[in-house]
Amino acid sequence: MKQAGRKHVKSKWAVAGLFVLSVCASVAFAKDKLLADEHDYKVMATVGGIPVTMPEFEKSVQRNKSGVLSYFHDKYSAEQIPGFWTSSFEGEVPQDLLKKRALDDSLRIKVTEWIAMEQGVINDISYQGFLKQLEQENARRMKAAANHQVIYGPLQYNEDTYLQYILTNAATAVKQKIQLDEHLKPDELALKAFYEKHKHDLYQTPGDIKLFTMAVSFLDANHQVDPVKKERAGKQLKEAAAMLESGASFADTAKTYSDRKTEDELVINLGNDRNNSRSPVARAAAKMNIGETSDIVEENGSLYLLRCTDKTDPGSAFVPFEEIADQVLKDYIDREYENMIQIKLDEAQVNVDESLYQSWKVEE
Structure with a gap:
């Protein structure tokens, strides 16, 4: 042959x-x-x-x-x-x-x-x-x-x-x-030409979601679940959700109801499937639209409320060449x-x- x-x-x-x-x-x-x-x-x-x-x-x-x-x-x-x-x-x-x-x-x-x-x-x-x-x-x-x-x-x-x-x-x-x-x-010219040629199959953004979060822990001093604290945290965030529904700002509401007395910013990479699949917060965030507030989410000994502030869908844009040269x-x-x-x-x-x-x- x-x-x-x-x-x-x-x-x-x-x-x-x-x-x-x-x-x-x-x-x-x-x-x-x-x-x-x-x-x-x-x-x-x-x-x-x-x-x-x-x-x-x-x-x-x-x-x-x-x-x-x-x-x-x-x-x-x-x-x-x-x-x-x-x-x-x-x-x-x-x-x-x-x-x-x-x-x-x-x-x-x-x-x-x-x-x-x-x-x-x-x-x-x-x-x-x-x-x-x-x-x-x-x-x-x-x-x-x-x-x-x-x-x-x-x-x-x-x-x-x-x-x-x-x-x-x-x-x-x-x-x-x-x-x-x-x-x-x-x-650099050759690399940019390669980037342009292959950006649709290699360099599409995986997408991300930007969030404001507030959290209330229900763990005791030994980092064990305290049922009383968990029930109290649930009531606390339900009140926070009602405040948001009535038009209160997320930042002001977090000052009153969050453990940290402030809103936290969180960015979730939608391309990180392995980590996201293990995170109830990430899974809930993936379903949200801009401006939407989540239901109460439980993760790692805390209850969370999330507010989606920005969202880039997977494949809707390209990662800039300068960021991934x-x-x-x-x-x-x-x-x-x-x-x-x-x-x-x-x-x-x-x-x-x-x-x-x-x-x-x-x-x-």
């Missing part, structure tokens, strides 16, 4: 030959060495002359199994019963899809490592070298633990977790090299890094061992 390199719209980095530098000769030599290093393993495919071994392919199979199972369950209500992997569902065979996804995944990983090798971030991207590095890293961690030294992450890596560790560190290092290179780092730079480099991986995948010659690929079967 051969895949010709498809044409891809190149970023200015690719046109400038970001990764086609003086390292080409040494990388070519490294490719020959990689093929020699993998003599202990069957090679499922090569990408740009770099081998993808059978163990690497099979690791990708395991990573993609659950996704394929979910796909056929959601689309066809299929269950993993004997014969599932070789059954046809309207012409789609789970085993075929799994092999394709695993091959694509393993090729992408190898290209990611290839880029890191070209940039001097990784020296050895062979599977045999990976296993050696894993063994050395685990030995280092065991020694550090025996010496009561601080260890970040697990005491011992397995192959999957160590691969993710390597890929994450490699991506971070390559992006840092790009960001520090004065010839590659985008200028650093995030735009990160997004720009992340996007260009992904583009580089895709360009290399598209342009590299991929050769697949057709016999090995077709004969591989899922173990039921």
Whole structure:
């Protein structure tokens, strides 16, 4: 199986030959060495002359199994019963899809490592070298633990977790090299152009609500709920709500009824779903309109009244470039890094061992 390199719209980095530098000769030599290093393993495919071994392919199979199972369950209500992997569902065979996804995944990983090798971030991207590095890293961690030294992450890596560790560190290092290179780092004009192009999908405001609040606590000196104080707090805020209904200002009412004798200002970010879901105040505020006063809300040992003073609905505006310039730079480099991986995948010659690929079967 051969895949010709498809044409891809190149970023200015690719046109400038970001990764086609003086390292080409040494990388070519490294490719020959990689093929020699993998003599202990069957090679499922090569990408740009770099081998993808059978163990690497099979690791990708395991990573993609659950996704394929979910796909056929959601689309066809299929269950993993004997014969599932070789059954046809309207012409789609789970085993075929799994092999394709695993091959694509393993090729992408190898290209990611290839880029890191070209940039001097990784020296050895062979599977045999990976296993050696894993063994050395685990030995280092065991020694550090025996010496009561601080260890970040697990005491011992397995192959999957160590691969993710390597890929994450490699991506971070390559992006840092790009960001520090004065010839590659985008200028402000490029960042603003990126912001304008992607603001609808990346930089819409998550929305927020601005509130005045007044609160009355019903906890005792030991921070426990006092039923008497809770009943009294409820009556107190009902009186406050009646005052507001009659036209009294929120500030004047808070001076009389709030524990703090003043109104407090609160801004709730509507994009923070995780925190908001745990906050009765945030949930109540999300339903309010400008000028509206809430019912009494209980949270963390206090009762609250809320007055919505301003509201920006999610997606109704964009976060100004000046406020998120650093995030735009990160997004720009992340996007260009992904583009580089895709360009290399598209342009590299991929050769697949057709016999090995077709004969591989899922173990039921």
